Amino acid sequence: MRTTMFTRTLFVAAVAAVALVPGAPAADPFADTVKTANRKLVKVFGAGGFQRLNNYGTGILVSKDGHILTVASQLLDTSELVVHTYDGVRLKAQVLATEPELDVALIKIRLDGKKIDEPNGLDLDHFDFFEAAKRPPAEAGDWVLALSNTFEIALRDEPLSVQRGVVSAYAKMAGRRGVFEFPYTGDVYVVDAITNNPGAAGGALLNRKGELLGIIGREIKNTQSDTWMNYAIPITAKTDIRTRVTVKDKDGKDVEEEKVVTLTMPEFVKAAMEGKYKKFERPKPIAGAGGFHGIIFVPNVLERTPAYIEDVIPGSPAEKAGLRPDDLVSFVDGEPVISIKAFNEFIGKNTRAGTAIQLEVRRGESLQTVKLTLAAQPGKAPVVPKANPGPEKK
């Protein structure tokens, strides 16, 4: 106890020494940071203005020619995209590429009489995106500044709105818009300032020193807590995209194959800047119940019926793995199973015949780990001829 007190005193002394040097009044470091950052951001105007879709947003300049990073929203569904730079200059812009699974788009300023891909002579202040993407991600507790045209308060040459907060968490996105799951499921910065409001999407999340951390996202609800989220997509974002590719089989014939490709934000930005970004072919949605486990659950009568096992089908993977009646399936591959419905959804979405899953089941007062390899649905041929086990290593 004594030691604790002692070290605390030391700690306080050290803090005081850093903060209060005699004769050197502390500068307020936010002012310069914000002034510099404002010059690297634009207001974006596009489609919307009806129902509850706003026709304004924010964008981040990432090149001197006017490449702008923003979110992939309905705002961009127009041929008359307009941006206002920090000094109030009104310029036309054009979408180069969008990627919903990173929730990002790259647009570019287009000057009259110039082609979109030829040098335009602009020399705009901008963030060095690729340099910023090399830095390690921020962590919970880091102080951040968020700049955006939230609620379209800033007009023409007025500076954007700045908010201060801390990174609440750097964690997996679990969002939904209405009843739809959000397409991006990678890590996000959740912040404790109320940043995500109309017009804020596409704004910049900066660390204390003004370094770019992420792109402020949209207004969506967090399915984990059922609360509105305040988040930004990190510039280091990474997502696994399930795609369809055509390959030659051993007889030299073209066959379609499903593949998981990892895409990072820097890869997207680079390809989009070079005009080389191609959208991935999405696989056709597969109807089916995923792999076969052979568990018979208790009747699913409640909104969230707990996944209690009523019986297991003889000879099924469940029986082979030793699952028993009255076991409660509590976690599948580490994900909590809040209900029978949630379990079925997980199996349908993530598994096929041959997929190995790990269950944690509550039996009495303890949790048991059970591994089972799913089989083909009885009476059905496997839906996908060839399953790809995981992301392709690059």
Add this chain to the structure above:
Amino acid sequence: MLRTVFSARLWAAVAAALVCAAPAPAQPKPDVNEATEKAMKAASAKVAPAVVKIETAGGTETIVEPKKGGPPGAPPPKGVRKGVGPTTGLVVSPDGFVVSSAFNFANKPSDIFVTVPGNPQRLVAKIVATDTTRMLTLLKVDAKGLPVPEGMPKADVEIGAWSLSLGRTLDNNADHPPSMSAGIISATNRIWGKAYQTDAKTSPVNYGGPLISIDGRVFGVIVPASSRAEGETAGVDVYDGGIGFAVPFEDVMKVLPRLKEGKDLKRGLLGITPQTADTYNVQPVIGSVQPDSAAARAGLKVGDKVLEINGKPIPNYSALQHVMGPLYEGDEISIKVLRDGKEIEIKGIKLSGTVTAYVNAFFGVLPMRDDPGPGVEVRYVYPKSPADAAGIKVGDRIMKFGGATPLPIQNRAALLAALQRAAPNAEVKVEVKRKADGKVETLTAKLVPAPEDVPEKLPLPSSAGKALEGQPKPKDPMPKDPFPKDPFGKPEECGTCAGAQDEKKGDKKDKPKVETGFVNRSDAALGREYWLYIPDNYDPNVSHGLLVWFHKAGDGGKDGEKMSKTFREFAEDHHFIIMGPKASGNDGWVPRETEAVVQDVKTVFGQYTIDRTRVIAHGQGNGGQMAFYTGFNARDVFRGVCAVGAALGNPPKDNVANQPLSFFIAAGDKDPLLKDIVEGRDLLKEKRFPVIYREMKESGKEYFDLKTFEEFLNWADSLDRI
């Protein structure tokens, strides 16, 4: 030895830091935020091992079922959805006890699992007990040696200090740092002294987690809370709103032994209500004592003025709520009251967790009104009532009433007050002077709870026509507040104070003749409008009931003539004034209009002789909701609420002796709201309010049918039943 080495090393590190920190003249100015940022992260890291992740299975999607009704004008309350993610808890005892917010279990999950940082093994958790006043739940897992965080003593908590809210919802990995939001302590002693307030963001993301200081000590456990509502979800609607709450860690540790015993903790109740609605400007006087309550057992009495509780001075009712708010069932208090000019101190009053609802006792007569007494003439005897059984006849005069030794009764108000003090099954002695032969007899009757039916026909006249007689002449020409007293609070005073007021005003010369008929009133400055219908036979010597009609949405100001025609005959025969306030918006009534309406009602009290036992809030649809709302929020004014085709919405408040409220509820059997209306009726009955409910056949959202209308009129004219 080891410690010495460690300290020495630390010294060296600090010295190095000091050297580095000393700026060379050319270097940039120091960044004031850097140290704070570091300290915040260090504080979080210090507490993080005690911040656990809680996962659940089963339970419901929504915590509160969406309900129709609610306060008038308000959107229907939405159910609170429970997120699917993990929630947060805080280790409070090394042997596996974890405290969390009751909100996290409000959806009644079937299974609970806890993950302690540093141990990937999920542990099965059981709910041990819930503290229903601070909305905390204690969990137990099978574990040993868990880290308990250091708490911040309550005395050391200062407003303005940095505060960080930590949670486990966002990041599924309990070995990562918990989620953080940074703010400061906004206030202490909030929610009746039970919580700290912070502007750090609090939400389902961190309910159950700790609110910590910048040196890594725990201020408290984060919970949703509201000073205006109770329950697991109260205050969730303002999540992330800059108003968050945490229950002091010191308080949590204090009740931990009791929670560990597995008994749910309830708020400690005394069982009194104040005499007036003014909670700030007057020292509280006990207006009612609930039967079977701690107050009743301790011998507290109506009229006692509360001076001190537990040695703390009680200048007003709000202070009383602050002292009582943090207390639990079983806690003992001492209370000092002023009774008959003497200070009495009662010690060792053990608070109870529940209070039996007050039940209005019923004798079975209607009194003749406006009779200065002594005694009360019987206007009507309810068939098969205790009065009937005892042999009371119409015209008899009740002279004495009470338990073993009946007390003399001056007038109607005194008799009503005597009845309010009696239990609903008490045996009473009644001395009557017979009308027939003037003989004085003492009868015995056993009281019953208030009936649920209405007399079929009421005899007239109902008034002796002497409302202005026998009233004490005021010494002061005009009291500052024209309505300082509730006639039920001080039974020795007049029963028709409005009449007395009228007379006081009448001291002025050349009193203008009162207006009768249909009158429009408006106050342009305040933007308020209402109409009045005063029967042509109005006589200030006859006290009048006041029926306040809350119109349907959009009908404001349009239905006045129609309504006064509807009620004309009744108003003349039974002496009622009809009043029609107007909602300011076209969409109907909103709760905040209550205050203005009550102001206007009090103005009418000042101008006419009003019988305060027959003031009724009556409305249809949205107006009916407003009638419920106004009735409950101006209980010093209203004695009856009649709603047609309107659901109760908010849960009803308690029934109390000194501010009785009777209900007449009517609904069409085809009204889509029928289920909610019936539910509201049942809630009122649970609270033991006298409720008359009529379902009208082949009716949807219409006003009364003829039969129900007549019943309503008889109910309205019998509100002063005794």
